[in-house]
Amino acid sequence: MDFSTLLAQAALNGLVIGTMYMLMAIGFTLVFGIMRIVNFAHGEFYMLGAFSAFFTYAQWEVPFVFCLVIAALTIGALGALVERAIIRPFRNDELSGMIATLGVSVVIQNAAVVAWGPTPRAMPNVVDGVLSVGPFTFPLSRLVVIATAALIFAVFWFFMQRTRTGRAMRAVAQDADTALIQGIRVNTIYPIAFAISVALAALAGALMAPIFSVSPFVGLTPMLKAFVVVILGGLGSVPGAVVGGLLLGLIESFTATALGSLVADILQLLLVILILLVRPWGLLGQKEA
Amino acid sequence: MRRLLTALLPLACVLSAPAASADSLKIGVLATLSGAGTAWGMSMQGAAELAAEAVNAKGGLEVAGKKYKIEVVAYDDKYKAADALTAMNRLAFDDGVKYVVGPLGSAPALAVLPVSTENKMITMTMAFTPKALSADFKYSFRPVIPSDVFSDPQIKWVVEKLGGKRIGGLFPNDESGQQVGAANEKAYEAAGAKFVAKEFFERERVDFVPLLTRVLAQKIDVFELNGNSPQTAGLLVKQLREMGFKGPIIRTGGDATADIVKVAGKAAAENVYVHQPIDLASPAIQNYTKRFEDKYKIPLNAFSPFFYANLEMLFEAMRRAGTVTDTDKVRTALLALKDFDTVLGKVNWTGQAQWKSNQQLDAPFYVAVVKDGKPVVQAKCTPAKCQ
Numbered sequence: 001m002d003f004s005t006l007l008a009q010a011a012l013n014g015l016v017i018g019t020m021y022m023l024m025a026i027g028f029t030l031v032f033g034i035m036r037i038v039n040f041a042h043g044e045f046y047m048l049g050a051f052s053a054f055f056t057y058a059q060w061e062v063p064f065v066f067c068l069v070i071a072a073l074t075i076g077a078l079g080a081l082v083e084r085a086i087i088r089p090f091r092n093d094e095l096s097g098m099i100a101t102l103g104v105s106v107v108i109q110n111a112a113v114v115a116w117g118p119t120p121r122a123m124p125n126v127v128d129g130v131l132s133v134g135p136f137t138f139p140l141s142r143l144v145v146i147a148t149a150a151l152i153f154a155v156f157w158f159f160m161q162r163t164r165t166g167r168a169m170r171a172v173a174q175d176a177d178t179a180l181i182q183g184i185r186v187n188t189i190y191p192i193a194f195a196i197s198v199a200l201a202a203l204a205g206a207l208m209a210p211i212f213s214v215s216p217f218v219g220l221t222p223m224l225k226a227f228v229v230v231i232l233g234g235l236g237s238v239p240g241a242v243v244g245g246l247l248l249g250l251i252e253s254f255t256a257t258a259l260g261s262l263v264a265d266i267l268q269l270l271l272v273i274l275i276l277l278v279r280p281w282g283l284l285g286q287k288e289a
Numbered sequence: 290m291r292r293l294l295t296a297l298l299p300l301a302c303v304l305s306a307p308a309a310s311a312d313s314l315k316i317g318v319l320a321t322l323s324g325a326g327t328a329w330g331m332s333m334q335g336a337a338e339l340a341a342e343a344v345n346a347k348g349g350l351e352v353a354g355k356k357y358k359i360e361v362v363a364y365d366d367k368y369k370a371a372d373a374l375t376a377m378n379r380l381a382f383d384d385g386v387k388y389v390v391g392p393l394g395s396a397p398a399l400a401v402l403p404v405s406t407e408n409k410m411i412t413m414t415m416a417f418t419p420k421a422l423s424a425d426f427k428y429s430f431r432p433v434i435p436s437d438v439f440s441d442p443q444i445k446w447v448v449e450k451l452g453g454k455r456i457g458g459l460f461p462n463d464e465s466g467q468q469v470g471a472a473n474e475k476a477y478e479a480a481g482a483k484f485v486a487k488e489f490f491e492r493e494r495v496d497f498v499p500l501l502t503r504v505l506a507q508k509i510d511v512f513e514l515n516g517n518s519p520q521t522a523g524l525l526v527k528q529l530r531e532m533g534f535k536g537p538i539i540r541t542g543g544d545a546t547a548d549i550v551k552v553a554g555k556a557a558a559e560n561v562y563v564h565q566p567i568d569l570a571s572p573a574i575q576n577y578t579k580r581f582e583d584k585y586k587i588p589l590n591a592f593s594p595f596f597y598a599n600l601e602m603l604f605e606a607m608r609r610a611g612t613v614t615d616t617d618k619v620r621t622a623l624l625a626l627k628d629f630d631t632v633l634g635k636v637n638w639t640g641q642a643q644w645k646s647n648q649q650l651d652a653p654f655y656v657a658v659v660k661d662g663k664p665v666v667q668a669k670c671t672p673a674k675c676q
Binding site: 006009010013017110113119120121122124130137139212217218220221224252253256257260262264265 | 322489493494502503506523533548554
C-alpha cells in the first residue's frame with residue numbers, strides 16, 4: 001500500500017466515523033441547547049436504532065431506506081415519551097435531570113440485554129462491493145454511510161432553518177421565557193426537540209449497525225465520542241457539532257493510521273484538554289455571559 | 290419514634306431474609322455477565338445452572354445420607370477487579386457460599402483469590418494467568434486449559450501447515466492484552482515466523498480500519514486474533530475481509546468461534562483457524578450443547594462444558610468426602626479423582642510441574658478451521674504437540 005492510498009483510505013475512514021460522531025453530537029448538543037439537559041442515555045438510543053435496523057433490515061428484509069425511517073420514527077416517539085415521563089419533572093434542575101438520564105441509560109441497556117441477549121449480532125451490508133478509482137478502493141458500504149448522513153443532516157438543517165417548529169425550537173434555545181411570551185408552546189417544543197435528538201442518534205445507530213454489528217453495548221463508544229465532539233465544537237452549538245464531529249473523525253483516523261491507536265487516543269484527549277483550557281466554549285460555541 | 294425504627298431495622302432485615310433451608314447447597318457464580326466478556330460469563334453461569342438442574346432433577350445431591358438441593362447465586366463482576374472483589378466478599382460473608390464457579394478474568398482472579406483462599410472456598414477459574422494456580426491458592430482449581438499451555442503447540446502447527454512467515458495482530462491495551470501480545474510474538478518467533486505488525490488499542494474501540502490499514506501495509510501473510518474478546522474478534526475478521534485481506538486468520542486463544550461467525554458473517558469467517566477446546570462430534574458434548582442452547586437461546590461457548598465437568602467432579606468429591614461444609618476434605622477427594630468420566634470424556638488433574646499446584650484440569654484440545662460457519666477439527670493436541 002503506497003502513501004497516497006494510505007492517505008485516501010485514512011480520509012475515507014475518518015469521514016465515515018466523523019459523520020457518525022456528527023449525527024450523535026448534533027442530537028446531544030440540540031437537547032442541551034434547548035433543554036439544558038445532558039442526556040447520558042443518548043448512546044442507548046443509538047443502540048435502539050441499531051436494533052431497530054437489525055430487526056427490520058436483517059430479519060424482515062424491509063428496504064434499508066424504510067428501515068431508517070422506521071428507526072427514526074419509533075425511537076423518536078419513544079424519546080418523546082421519555083421526555084414527558086422522566087425528563088420533564090426535572091426541567092429546572094439540571095443535576096437531577098442528568099442523573100435521571102443516567103438511570104434511563106442503565107434501564108434501557110439492561111432491558112436490551114434481557115430482551116435480546118448480550119451476544120453481538122451481525123447484519124448484512126446494505127451494499128456489497130468496492131468502488132475502485134485508480135489505485136484507491138473504497139468499500140461501498142462505507143460510502144453509503146457518508147452520503148446518507150449528509151442527506152439526513154441536510155433535512156435536519158432545512159427543518160431547523162425553514163419550518164415554524166424549527167424556528168420555534170431555536171427561539172426556545174435562545175430564551176425559553178421570551179419564547180413563551182411570544183406564544184411558543186414550550187411544552188410542545190421540548191418533547192419534539194428530545195424526539196428529534198434521539199431520532200438522530202437512532203439514525204446513526206441504524207446506519208452504523210451493518211458496519212459495526214449490533215449488541216446492547218454498542219452505544220457506549222459513540223456516547224463518549226459525542227461528549228468529546230461537543231466539547232470540541234461547543235456545547236449547544238449545532239454547527240459546532242458538525243465541525244467537531246468531522247474533525248474528530250478525521251483526526252482519529254489520521255493519527256491512528258500514522259501513529260497507532262494509543263497515540264491517537266492520547267492526542268484526542270489532549271486536544272480536549274487544550275480546548276477546555278484555551279477556549280472552554282468550544283470552537284463554534286458561544287461564550288456564556 | 291425514628292430511633293425506635295432505626296433500632297428495629299436490622300431485626301426487620303433479618304426477619305425478612307428468606308430462611309436458608311438446611312438442605313440447600315449454594316454454588317456461587319462470579320463472572321462477567323455484562324459487556325464484551327458476557328459470552329464467557331454466560332458459559333459459566335449456564336454450566337452452574339445446568340449442573341444444578343441435573344442434580345435437582347434427581348431429587349438433589351445425596352451426601353452422608355442427606356439430600357441437598359443445589360441453588361445457584363450469580364454475581365456480575367463486569368470484568369473488573371474491584372467489582373469481582375465486592376462480589377466475592379458477598380459470596381463469602383453474606384451468602385455463606387463455599388464453592389464458586391469463577392472468577393473469570395485474570396485481573397479479577399488475582400484480586401479475589403486471596404479472599405477465597407482465606408475463607409477456604411473452592412473456586413473454578415477461567416483466568417489464563419499463570420498466577421491463578423499456585424501452592425498459595427490451595428483451593429483454586431482451573432478447568433479450562435490456558436493459552437500458555439495450548440498456544441505453543443497450536444502456533445507451531447499453524448506455522449508449519451500454513452507456511453506463514455509475516456504475522457500481524459491487534460491486541461487490547463491492558464495487562465492481559467500486553468501479556469498475550471508478548472507471549473504470542475515469542476511463540477511465533479520460536480516457530481520460525483516473524484511478527485511484523487503488532488498494535489494495541491483501547492478495549493472500547495469498534496472501528497479498527499485505521500489500525501488494520503497500518504497492519505496490512507506491512508504485507509502480512511497471517512493475522513492473529515489472540516487476546517481479543519469474542520465480539521472484538523468478530524469485528525476484526527469482518528473489517529479485515531472488507532479491506533481485502535484473504536490470508537488465514539488465526540484465533541489462538543479462548544473459544545470465540547460462534548461470535549466470530551455471528552459478527553463477521555459466514556463468508557468472512559471462512560479460513561479462520563481457531564483453538565477448539567472440545568470435540569463437537571462427541572455425543573456427550575452434542576447433548577450438552579442442546580441443553581445449553583435450548584435453555585439460553587445463545588450459541589454455546591466451548592468453555593462451558595469444562596465448568597460443567599468440574600462441577601460433576603465437585604459433586605462426586607462431596608459424595609466421597611461425605612461432607613458439603615468441610616472444603617479441605619472435599620478438596621482432597623476432588624484431587625483424588627482419576628480418569629473421571631465427565632461431559633468432556635475422561636479427565637485428570639495436572640499442573641504440578643508448571644505451577645506447583647496439581648489443580649489444572651487435563652483434557653485434550655483441538656485446532657479447527659471454520660468452514661461454512663462451523664469449526665471443522667484439523668488436529669488433536671496435547672501440551673507437547675498437535676497432529
